[in-house]
Amino acid sequence: MSSSDPIEETVQQSLAIIKRGIDELLVETELAAKLRRSLKENRPLRIKLGLDPTAPDLHLGHTVVLNKMRQLQDLGHQVIFLIGDFTASIGDPSGRNSTRPPLTREQIEQNAQTYFRQASLVLDPERTEIRYNSAWCDKIGLRDMVQLASRYTVARILERDDFTKRLKAGVPISVHEMLYPLLQGYDSVVLEADLELGGTDQKFNLLVGRELQREYGKEPQCVLTMPLLEGLDGVEKMSKSKGNYVGITEPANTMFAKVMSISDAMMWRYFTLLSFRPMSEIDALRAECEAGRNPKEAKVLLARELVERFHGAGSSDAAVEDFELRARGGVPDEIEEVTLSGAPLGIVAVLRDSGLVPSASEAGRMLAQNGVRVDGSVVTDRGLTLPAGTYVVQVGKRKFRRVTVA
Secondary structure, three states, rough: OOOOOOOHHHHHHHHHHHOOOOOOEEEEHHHHHHHHHHHHHHHEEEEEEEEOOOOOOOEHHHHHHHHHHHHHHHHOOOEEEEEOOOOOOOOOOOOOOOOOOOOOHHHHHHHEEEEEEEOOOOOOHHHHEEEEEEHOOOOOOOOHHHHHOOOOOHHHHOOOHHHHHHHOOOOOOHHHHHHHHHHHHHHHHOOOOOEEEHHHHHHHHHHHHHHHHHHHHOOOOEEEEEOOOEEEOOOOEEOOOOOOEEEEOOHHHHHHHHHHHHEEEEEEHHHHOOOOOOHHHHHHHHHHOOOOOOOOHHHHHHHHHHHHHHHHOHHHHHHHHHHHHOOOOOOOOOEEEEOOOOOOOEHHHHHHOOOOOOOOHHHHHHOOOOOEEOEEOOOOOOOOOOOOOEEEEEEOOHHHHHEEOO
């Protein structure tokens, strides 16, 4: 096909956008064929993303795949945001070394209520199809389940790395966990997905969907996996449980300061996976930094973009001012106020009970590292006690409390 063919040019342009920042695309030639047909028939591709509502809030790590969905929306394709309210009751075994405790129906419903609202900060809700897999999974009878299970082998299921490791380690694998990838794959059959997205830890499940579509006589979906974004520590994947996350509903000042805390090297990965700037612009910015421009200036651009995406235009101005004030050792205008009884109180108890640190051991660590200030003065003595009164207590650069000891 001639490179001057307008359809082929559009296909190649679309593929360049789709492949930005991805880990893997299976199979690119098939997706190119789907894109060509989509253009010729004026029929948008059906793009599936499934998320189990296992937690009530999303962080920037979740938005890596949501960003890709938004790019596909902007290319004119139909995005299907699938809330796995049924599969969440099983628990996805991906990456687990033990059985995941299933969620209660109440937990699932509570989490699902916030999922789409938060995802809509990235996706265009007017162009997003919302589906719940309980709509068809609740209707599957025992006969249907047996027929579904007959379409995939135990040997293939056990090829999963997490299952293999658990078998070798003698860690139990429940039968219901083996059903999870089948049910996720069946979702693709029902939805007639052309392309399914997920993190790299979802590759096996996505490929099961591809195989089951073949088994049911449908055209197999293509599979696109996105990298798992490292958290603020630059090592572990972003996780709320690890405390290295940036929540998309966190206050603008907090979000800005957290993004500014990532390393200069990690900043470019965040740009690629989270920014909506063209890669040509990001590459030029990186070249400028390598030529001597202060990388902090680039990081400010990234932090501003993310804050304004989730908090609205102009919201980053106040966040920048707050960040610079704290960097100079200043005290923000608005500080959470806490009253603690039992004066006089030891500094460790003040730090822990005011919520500035999660534990007494962490309080001791911050004191030893000169990370604690009371009314602007550095405190290192674990034995310090505060008599009745009101104090501005600071931990690190970002955490403040106005503590009244009574």
